[in-house]
Amino acid sequence: MALSTELTELLGVRHPIVLAPMGGAAGGALAAAVSRAGGLGLVGGGYGDREWLARELTIVAEGTDRPWGVGFLSWAIDAGAVERALEFRPAAVMLSFGDPGPFVERIRSAGALVMVQVTDLEEAARAVDLGADVIVAQGTESGGHGARHGRSTLPFVPVVADLAAPVPVLAAGGIADGRGVAAALALGAAGAMIGTRFQATAEALVDPSVGRAVVEGRAQDTERNGVLDLARGASWPTEKYTARTLGHPYLDRWRGREAELARDPQARQDYRDDVARGAIPPAPVWAGEAVDLITDLPSAADLVTTLAAQAEQALARAGRHRPGGS
Amino acid sequence: MALSTELTELLGVRHPIVLAPMGGAAGGALAAAVSRAGGLGLVGGGYGDREWLARELTIVAEGTDRPWGVGFLSWAIDAGAVERALEFRPAAVMLSFGDPGPFVERIRSAGALVMVQVTDLEEAARAVDLGADVIVAQGTESGGHGARHGRSTLPFVPVVADLAAPVPVLAAGGIADGRGVAAALALGAAGAMIGTRFQATAEALVDPSVGRAVVEGRAQDTERNGVLDLARGASWPTEKYTARTLGHPYLDRWRGREAELARDPQARQDYRDDVARGAIPPAPVWAGEAVDLITDLPSAADLVTTLAAQAEQALARAGRHRPGGS
Numbered sequence: 001m002a003l004s005t006e007l008t009e010l011l012g013v014r015h016p017i018v019l020a021p022m023g024g025a026a027g028g029a030l031a032a033a034v035s036r037a038g039g040l041g042l043v044g045g046g047y048g049d050r051e052w053l054a055r056e057l058t059i060v061a062e063g064t065d066r067p068w069g070v071g072f073l074s075w076a077i078d079a080g081a082v083e084r085a086l087e088f089r090p091a092a093v094m095l096s097f098g099d100p101g102p103f104v105e106r107i108r109s110a111g112a113l114v115m116v117q118v119t120d121l122e123e124a125a126r127a128v129d130l131g132a133d134v135i136v137a138q139g140t141e142s143g144g145h146g147a148r149h150g151r152s153t154l155p156f157v158p159v160v161a162d163l164a165a166p167v168p169v170l171a172a173g174g175i176a177d178g179r180g181v182a183a184a185l186a187l188g189a190a191g192a193m194i195g196t197r198f199q200a201t202a203e204a205l206v207d208p209s210v211g212r213a214v215v216e217g218r219a220q221d222t223e224r225n226g227v228l229d230l231a232r233g234a235s236w237p238t239e240k241y242t243a244r245t246l247g248h249p250y251l252d253r254w255r256g257r258e259a260e261l262a263r264d265p266q267a268r269q270d271y272r273d274d275v276a277r278g279a280i281p282p283a284p285v286w287a288g289e290a291v292d293l294i295t296d297l298p299s300a301a302d303l304v305t306t307l308a309a310q311a312e313q314a315l316a317r318a319g320r321h322r323p324g325g326s
Numbered sequence: 327m328a329l330s331t332e333l334t335e336l337l338g339v340r341h342p343i344v345l346a347p348m349g350g351a352a353g354g355a356l357a358a359a360v361s362r363a364g365g366l367g368l369v370g371g372g373y374g375d376r377e378w379l380a381r382e383l384t385i386v387a388e389g390t391d392r393p394w395g396v397g398f399l400s401w402a403i404d405a406g407a408v409e410r411a412l413e414f415r416p417a418a419v420m421l422s423f424g425d426p427g428p429f430v431e432r433i434r435s436a437g438a439l440v441m442v443q444v445t446d447l448e449e450a451a452r453a454v455d456l457g458a459d460v461i462v463a464q465g466t467e468s469g470g471h472g473a474r475h476g477r478s479t480l481p482f483v484p485v486v487a488d489l490a491a492p493v494p495v496l497a498a499g500g501i502a503d504g505r506g507v508a509a510a511l512a513l514g515a516a517g518a519m520i521g522t523r524f525q526a527t528a529e530a531l532v533d534p535s536v537g538r539a540v541v542e543g544r545a546q547d548t549e550r551n552g553v554l555d556l557a558r559g560a561s562w563p564t565e566k567y568t569a570r571t572l573g574h575p576y577l578d579r580w581r582g583r584e585a586e587l588a589r590d591p592q593a594r595q596d597y598r599d600d601v602a603r604g605a606i607p608p609a610p611v612w613a614g615e616a617v618d619l620i621t622d623l624p625s626a627a628d629l630v631t632t633l634a635a636q637a638e639q640a641l642a643r644a645g646r647h648r649p650g651g652s
Binding site: 001002003004005008120121140141151152153154155156158159173174175177179180182183184185186187188218219220288289292293312314315316317318319320 | 447466502616641
C-alpha cells in the first residue's frame with residue numbers, strides 16, 4: 001500500500017515524501033537513498049558551487065534510476081549552475097529564496113519539472129504565473145533559511161493550495177514524522193518536504209556532531225535569526241531571510257543587535273577566529289521546530305519507509321468513525 | 327457519519343470541534359450554538375467578570391442540553407469566578423495562561439473536566455502532573471493571546487501528544503477550515519480548538535465591524551505583539567504573553583518600543599482619547615494566521631457542520647491509495 005497524491009502521480013514516485021535540498025547536507029548519497037526508497041531526493045545545490053555539484057550530481061545520478069532533483073538558491077546562482085545541473089538529467093529543479101524567473105524556461109525546456117519554494121502569498125502567485133509545476137509552501141518553523149517574517153505551515157499550506165490549484169503544493173517546515181506527513185496531505189498538500197529529520201540519517205553529508213546535535217536538540221532552543229549569517233559573513237540577504245538554528249554563543253552575544261553586527265568587521269573576524277580555535281562549531285546547526293520529534297539516526301531508506309507507514313497509520317486513525325456510523 | 331476521537335468519546339459530543347473561549351467574543355449564544363451543532367462550545371470567561379459570567383452562562387445553560395464549558399485566564403481570576411461558573415454545571419472548565427494549579431481540584435470535585443491550555447513543553451508537563459483531563463496545545467499562529475515566544479502548531483501538537491498520552495490533546499492555532507481540523511487529527515490531536523473563525527459567525531458577541539474585519543483581514547497583516555496590551559493599559563503580563571491582531575495604528579507607532587510604551591502614561595491616555603473620538607476601534611481585532619481562510623459570516627451551526635464535513639473529506643482524500651494497492 002502507498003498513499004497516492006498529485007505528486008506521486010506527476011513524478012512517478014512511490015511516497016509523497018521529498019528530501020529538502022539542504023545546501024551541503026543533502027548530498028548525492030542522501031538524495032539517491034531517498035529516491036531509491038520511493039521518495040524524491042533533492043540535492044542541495046545551494047550557491048551552485050561547480051565542483052560540489054559535479055561530484056554530488058554524479059553520485060545521485062549513478063546512485064538511483066528513480067526520479068531525483070536538485071535545489072538552488074535563486075538569489076545566489078547564475079544560469080550556468082542550472083545548466084550544469086541539467087546535464088545530469090534531474091527530474092526536477094527547485095528554486096528557493098529570490099526570483100526564480102530567470103531560470104524557469106531553461107529548466108522546463110530541458111524536460112525537468114520546475115519546483116518553486118514560496119514563503120508568502122505574493123511569491124506563491126508569482127510562482128503560479130511563472131508556470132511552476134510544483135509549489136513548496138514553507139512555514140517559519142522550518143530549519144535553516146526562510147522568510148524573516150514567515151508564516152506557520154498549518155495555516156499557510158491550505159491558502160497556497162487554494163491559490164495554486166490545480167498546481168500541486170508541498171508542505172515544508174515542522175515535519176519530522178509520519179503524523180506531519182499525514183497532516184500535510186490533510187491540509188491539501190500533495191506531499192511533505194522534510195529537511196531537519198534527514199540531517200540525522202546515515203547518509204547526510206554532515207559532520208557526525210550535527211546528527212547528534214539534531215537528535216539531542218530541543219525546539220525551544222531553536223531560533224530564527226539573521227545574527228549567524230552576519231557573523232559568518234554569509235552573503236544572504238538578511239533583511240528578508242533568516243535561518244532557524246539550534247542555540248549558539250553568537251546568538252546570545254548579538255541577539256537584537258543585527259544592524260550593529262553588520263557594521264562590525266571585527267565581529268566577523270572574531271567568529272572566524274573562534275571557529276579556527278574550535279570554540280564554536282564550523283557552521284551553525286540548522287534545525288527546525290520539529291527537532292523534538294527526532295530521536296534516532298536511521299538510514300535514509302528506513303526513514304522514508306517509516307515515515308510513509310506512519311503517515312498511513314495516522315490518516316487511518318484520524319479518519320475513524322463512530323461505531324454505528326451515525 | 328462523524329469522526330470519532332478520544333474527545334468525542336470523553337465528552338459525548340458529535341464532532342471533535344471546540345470553540346475557543348475567546349474572552350468576551352465567545353458568549354453564551356455562540357457557545358450554545360456550537361454545542362447544539364455537535365461541537366463543544368466554551369464560553370470566554372476571561373478575567374471572570376461576575377456580571378458578564380452570570381448573563382452568558384445563563385444563556386448557554388438555557389440554550390443547550392449538550393455539553394458546554396467555560397474558559398478563564400489563570401493569571402487573572404480568583405477562585406470565586408470558577409465557583410460562580412461551576413454553579414451553572416459546565417461539562418468542562420478550561421484554564422489558560424498562568425498557573426492552573428489553584429483551580430484544578432475545585433473543578434474536578436464539581437464533576438467538570440479540567441482543560442489546560444499550554445504553549446510550551448514545560449507547561450504541558452505541568453498540566454499532565456496536575457491531572458488535566460484535556461490538554462490544549464496552542465501554536466503561535468493563533469489569534470489573540472498566546473506565548474510571546476510561541477511554537478508553531480504543526481510541530482508542537484505531536485510532541486505534546488507524545489508527552490501527554492493517554493491524555494487527549496487538542497490543537498489550537500491556525501485552524502479555520504475542515505482541512506485544519508483534519509490536520510489536527512492527523513497530528514495525533516483528539517480535536518481542534520477554533521477561535522478566529524468563530525468570530526465571523528452570526529452568534530459571535532462582537533461588533534459587526536469585527537466580523538467584517540476578520541472576513542477581509544489577511545494573515546500577512548496579523549502580528550503578535552505586546553504593544554496593544556500596553557497601550558490599552560491591559561493588565562496582561564506582556565513579558566510572557568502577547569496577542570496576535572490585525573494591523574493597528576498603535577502597532578505602527580510603537581512597534582519595537584514596548585519598554586518605552588510601558589513607561590509612558592501619556593500614550594495610554596492618547597489611546598483612550600483616540601478610542602473616544604473614534605480614531606481607532608474600541609478594541610484590537612484579535613485574529614490568527616488562518617484569517618486568510620475566512621471569507622463568509624455563517625451561523626455557528628452551519629459552520630460546525632461544514633467544518634466536520636470538510637474534515638471528513640480532507641481525511642478521505644489524503645488517505646487515497648494508489649490504484650492496485652501495491
